Amino acid sequence: EPEVTQTPSHQVTQMGQEVILRCVPISNHLYFYWYRQILGQKVEFLVSFYNNEISEKSEIFDDQFSVERPDGSNFTLKIRSTKLEDSAMYFCASLENRVTDTQYFGPGTRLTVL
């Protein structure tokens, strides 16, 4: 069964460093998302991406964040200068279309900022 994949599973970085989190959505899906979950808290929406552009972003998704779909398969989240409070689990999700209406999540990348 097709699934969303994410790499790496765990990333440790120093404050101020740039990180790139990678996702491969399900191949025929059209909508892509990033969410994050700070330890012990609820899952929060970051950004959605459709037709090669951002369709919506939350107030969390400031200028330090960017997303890209560099080719037909990868979807990346870049954090330019990480802060301690960026430590969280980051989930990628994809949605086939509005009819199927179900987002499937990847296994997540745990980001630890020291």
Next chain:
Amino acid sequence: AQKITQTQPGMFVQEKEAVTLDCTYDTSDPSYGLFWYKQPSSGEMIFLIYQGSYDQQNATEGRYSLNFQKARKSANLVISASQLGDSAMYFCAMREGWAAGNKLTFGGGTRVLVKP
């Protein structure tokens, strides 16, 4: 106001018994979708069940069923015949309207522990 409210932070259930997880939602949009996801201790988010606002019947998926009460704005998850592997965090989520992003808004979750 919270869009999705899960009032049970944690609960125990005996193996083979049924358990109901509460979820209430708040939206004025007539078109919305309600979802339940399971998050085991390993951390991944597993889709369980979906209910569309226009669906006439309650959704069912194997041992999972969704008790959808539209007038009360509730979408409770029922897990029948609980198994030890059902021990996990459960999140209710809503897709509200058809804004460009179709983002999901999550509740705070309910932790379920199944006792043998």
